[in-house]
Amino acid sequence: MAHADLISAATLTDPQPLVIAGREFHSRLMVGTGKYSSNAQMIEAIEASGAEVVTVAVRRVDLDRSKDEAILHHLDPDHFFLLANTAGCYNASDAIRYARLARAAGFNEWVKLEVIGDQQTLLPDTLGLLQATKTLVDEGFKVLAYTNDDLVTALKLEDAGAVAVMPLASPIGSGLGMLNPYAIRTIKQRLSVPVIVDAGVGTASDACIVMEQGVDGILMNTGIAAAQDPVRMAAAMKVAVEAGRHAYLAGRMPRREVAVPSSPTTGMLGS
Amino acid sequence: MTESGGIVTEAVAGEVVLIVNGAEKRVPAGWSLADLLASLKLDARTVVIERNGIILRDRSSFASLELTADDSLEIVHFVGGG
Numbered sequence: 001m002a003h004a005d006l007i008s009a010a011t012l013t014d015p016q017p018l019v020i021a022g023r024e025f026h027s028r029l030m031v032g033t034g035k036y037s038s039n040a041q042m043i044e045a046i047e048a049s050g051a052e053v054v055t056v057a058v059r060r061v062d063l064d065r066s067k068d069e070a071i072l073h074h075l076d077p078d079h080f081f082l083l084a085n086t087a088g089c090y091n092a093s094d095a096i097r098y099a100r101l102a103r104a105a106g107f108n109e110w111v112k113l114e115v116i117g118d119q120q121t122l123l124p125d126t127l128g129l130l131q132a133t134k135t136l137v138d139e140g141f142k143v144l145a146y147t148n149d150d151l152v153t154a155l156k157l158e159d160a161g162a163v164a165v166m167p168l169a170s171p172i173g174s175g176l177g178m179l180n181p182y183a184i185r186t187i188k189q190r191l192s193v194p195v196i197v198d199a200g201v202g203t204a205s206d207a208c209i210v211m212e213q214g215v216d217g218i219l220m221n222t223g224i225a226a227a228q229d230p231v232r233m234a235a236a237m238k239v240a241v242e243a244g245r246h247a248y249l250a251g252r253m254p255r256r257e258v259a260v261p262s263s264p265t266t267g268m269l270g271s
Numbered sequence: 272m273t274e275s276g277g278i279v280t281e282a283v284a285g286e287v288v289l290i291v292n293g294a295e296k297r298v299p300a301g302w303s304l305a306d307l308l309a310s311l312k313l314d315a316r317t318v319v320i321e322r323n324g325i326i327l328r329d330r331s332s333f334a335s336l337e338l339t340a341d342d343s344l345e346i347v348h349f350v351g352g353g
Contacts, residue, residue, distance in 0.1 A: 032353025042351065057352025060292045060345065061318055063311055069350045072317050087352050101347050104319045104326045172353070199353075221353025 014245060018217055020194050021110075021142045021163035027052050028211070029241040030083070030196065032221025036230065039074040045224055046080070049234035054080045055112055055219065057087050058098050077107055083144070085112040090125070092132035099136055110142040112166070112198075112219075122172040126153045130160055137161035146198050149183035151190060158193050165191055166198035166219065169210055173222040175202025178210050185213045204233070204240035211244025212252070289342040298338055305334040313346065321345040 018025045030053035036042035046054055056071050075082075084102030089095035092115055099111040115132055117125030124147050133143050137160060144164040145157045154165045167187055170176035177200060178184060188195045194216035201207050201223045210218055218241055227233035286297050291307070298307060304327070308315055320327045322344055327333070 033351035034353045036351065055353055056349040058319075058347050059350045061311075061313065061348050063292060063294070063346075065312075069348075070317060071349045071351055082349065084349065085352055100326055101319045101321060101345075102349075104328055105349065219353075 014242075015249070018194065020144070020196075020216075025052050025081070025217075027238075027241075028217035028245060029207075029238055030055065030217060030219040031224060031234070032219070033071055033075065034221050035225040039068065039071075041230060042225075043074055045230045045234040046075075047234075048231045048238065049224065050238045052081050053083050053219075055083045055085050055221070057085055058102050081110075082107045083110055083112050085146075086114045086132075088116070089114060090116050090128075092128040092135070095128070095132045096135055099132075099141060100139075103141065108142075109140055110144065110163075111136060112144045112146060113162075114146045123168075124148055126150070129153075130156055133157055133160040133162050144196065149180050149187065151183065151186050154187045154191055154195075158191050162193060164194040164196050164216075166196045168199040169197050169206065169218075170200030172199040173226075174200055175206075175223060175226070176200055177202055177206035178213075181209070181213055184210070184215060188213060188215050201237075203227075204236040207237050207240040208244035208247070211241055212248050214248045217241075287338055287340050287342075289338055289340065289344065291344045292346055302338050303334050304336040304338060304344075307338060307344075308333065308346075311346075318346050318348045321347070 018028050027050050029049055029051050031046055031049050031051040032055045033042055054075065062069060086095040086098040089098055095113060095115045099113065102111060103109050113129065113132055113136065115125045115128035116122050126147060129145055129147060133145050136143050142163045144166055145162040146166045147153050147157060149167045154167060157165050167184060169178040184197060196217040196219055197210045197215050198219040201210060201218060201220045203223065207218055220237065224230050224234045224237060285300050287300050288295060288297050315330045315333055322342060
């Protein structure tokens, strides 16, 4: 039977690999590279996460070289798929500029597009995001758009040509987990392009619950980097994403408001 | 040499003053972009350069691209981020 393979394998196999813009990825977990206490720890955590896609930011080179910031000194671009972000951009034109700089680095034409609208919550400016998406898609970029959990915005991003839509679970770096499972499920149900939940996952159970909604993947950074033991948390996130994916594929039992016994109700002593 | 607003803005003879990553930088006249990168110990393959708002896509042109007064360069690279 079909399950024989599945059970004999060390890990369950996913019948449908993640495909974005025609490219197949072997992991549904994508990770960021920020906030680690050392580059060695970052690399170890990324390896433990099993992620293929890793995000990076574009910043000025520190000409004094007081810090060893250049990520390419540590991360082998042949081993990972580098996904540049436009983090820190507060309007469409800045985000477009950062995306162009990132593409000029010569790795790929993909961008995790962020246009931030509010400093305190880092929630996206969806108007600026749509505008930047259109421009960058016209320029041949593969745009993965970081957005809020609003269905209408997600639909507009898809229409604008985004290759993936990335709704937040909760604000960036908050670790609050998924605040609106209904919204995330609805976005997943209505979009044709992959839905990758980005931001807000704080621990493994959060990742599992996000994947149980049926989304295509998760991108996280702080949930791993800010753990007491980031490498162990990265490994936990890896299995949590896989567990959540398989639970979704398996199809959960219906919720009931009453108990249903698991053991036979007949054959009791004295009956 | 003259001063304007307390910031030295004019080059002495044989020097070119430009802006690199928001800060004033003085280099010998005639220096190319490749010379500047070498002096900063930067590998052209690991950085992206925007000159006066235009991205320089052709790294092979860096050796022949002479730096001029009032050039404004942004030299960026990938750093950790989420």
